[in-house]
Amino acid sequence: MLPPASFCANRQLAHAPCVRSGPFCGGSLVAPNFILTAAHCTEGFSPSDLTVLINWDDVQNTNPAIGEPRQISAIVDHPDYDWRTLENDVSLLYFEEPSTYRPAEIDNGAWSQVGQVGPVAGWGRINNGFPSEFPDRPHSVPVPVVSNEQCNSPPSYPGQVTDDMICAGETGKCSCNGDSGGPMFTEVEDGLDFVTGVVSWGAGECGAADKFGVYARVSWFKDWIMSYIEPDSPKLKALLLEKSLA
Amino acid sequence: MSSPMSAVAAAFALVVGAVAVPTSGGKIGMPRQLLDEQTNSSGYPWRPHFPASGPWNEIVGGEIINPPHQFPFLTSLQRNWPANP
Numbered sequence: 001m002l003p004p005a006s007f008c009a010n011r012q013l014a015h016a017p018c019v020r021s022g023p024f025c026g027g028s029l030v031a032p033n034f035i036l037t038a039a040h041c042t043e044g045f046s047p048s049d050l051t052v053l054i055n056w057d058d059v060q061n062t063n064p065a066i067g068e069p070r071q072i073s074a075i076v077d078h079p080d081y082d083w084r085t086l087e088n089d090v091s092l093l094y095f096e097e098p099s100t101y102r103p104a105e106i107d108n109g110a111w112s113q114v115g116q117v118g119p120v121a122g123w124g125r126i127n128n129g130f131p132s133e134f135p136d137r138p139h140s141v142p143v144p145v146v147s148n149e150q151c152n153s154p155p156s157y158p159g160q161v162t163d164d165m166i167c168a169g170e171t172g173k174c175s176c177n178g179d180s181g182g183p184m185f186t187e188v189e190d191g192l193d194f195v196t197g198v199v200s201w202g203a204g205e206c207g208a209a210d211k212f213g214v215y216a217r218v219s220w221f222k223d224w225i226m227s228y229i230e231p232d233s234p235k236l237k238a239l240l241l242e243k244s245l246a
Numbered sequence: 247m248s249s250p251m252s253a254v255a256a257a258f259a260l261v262v263g264a265v266a267v268p269t270s271g272g273k274i275g276m277p278r279q280l281l282d283e284q285t286n287s288s289g290y291p292w293r294p295h296f297p298a299s300g301p302w303n304e305i306v307g308g309e310i311i312n313p314p315h316q317f318p319f320l321t322s323l324q325r326n327w328p329a330n331p
Contacts, residue, residue: 022324023322023323023324024323024324024325025322025323026320026321026322026323027321027322027323028319028320028321029318029319029320029321030319035321035323037321037323040281041323045325049325049326050323050324050325051323051324051325051326051327051328052321052322052323052324053321053322053324053327054318054319054320054321055315055317055318055319055320055321056321056322057311057314057315059322059324062327062328066314066315067315069327069328083278084273084274084275084278085275085277085278086275086277086278086281093323101318101319102318102319103319104317104319119308121311121317121320122320122322123322124307125307126307126308127307133307135307135310137310137311137314138310138311138320138322139307139308139309139310139311140308140309140311140317141307141308141309142308157276157277160275160276160277173308176284176307177284177285181323182320183317183319183320185317193317193319195319200277201277201278201280201281201284202280202284203280203284204280204283204284206284214277
């Protein structure tokens with residue numbers, strides 16, 4: 001599990017058909033009709049291209065006893081997402097049939113303090129070197145939050161880490177290709193989990209010393225997220241209206 | 247993110263059915279370069295094209311989540327599912 005991965009990340013190939021199988025990104029159910037993921041995961045996609053598998057274990061099993069597939073009907077990228085710098089790398093995916101599973105909570109900053117240790121989870125690459133290994137079942141690894149000051153300095157990522165990002169990891173423990181969009185979170189108690197980060201980017205060698213995983217800081221985006229997922233959200237109503245007119 | 251301009255922009259940024267394709271122009275930063283390097287180095291998402299062998303193979307991916315379904319909010323994104331599992 002390591003830093004991010006994007007679909008068709010190579011700009012020269014961004015508009016070419018990409019042959020792939022399996023999950024290409026992760027996400028978190030944050031409301032019955034919404035998945036929180038990374039904005040870079042939606043690059044090149046229209047909603048009809050995307051299906052999310054909620055609470056799915058083995059992605060090679062197309063008909064498990066537990067798990068819900070949902071067809072995405074709208075993509076809401078953060079309006080300030082910058083694909084060059086990966087600032088504001090968050091997106092909400094809307095689907096019509098509500099999930100029956102309990103959504104994760106949105107961190108308000110209380111669960112993302114420096115030193116907090118929580119898992120990052122997903123179906124991303126689990127090794128460095130070749131051949132690359134991508135699992136059928138989700139993996140998780142506990143990662144400690146480090147300060148933006150440390151992460152934004154040598155030998156990490158000097159000058160690249162902005163306030164909307166949060167860094168976590170240690171040598172040999174990180175997110176990686178294919179984990180993008182998935183959650184870093186804190187288990188407060190059984191069944192109550194707060195999403196603190198969305199896997200965004202990191203060094204090419206996953207889990208290298210001082211090369212932390214960089215995440216979108218969920219607490220930074222809480223107001224924006226809530227503006228869509230809260231009950232009777234005007235933004236959601238506008239979204240649905242626009243969708244109905246499309 | 248919390249600026250008034252952002253709020254206005256958000257009101258007009260409902261990406262209904264839109265495709266978030268990066269546009270040309272502007273300087274690509276280190277984060278994007280690292281993201282692309284990592285993606286290209288693994289062969290992902292072009293799995294069939296990754297090299298068959300390499301110098302080393304360090305496992306850094308943690309453990310399989312056990313028991314399964316421990317985190318029901320955990321979700322994967324798929325394209326053309328289930329035709330392309």
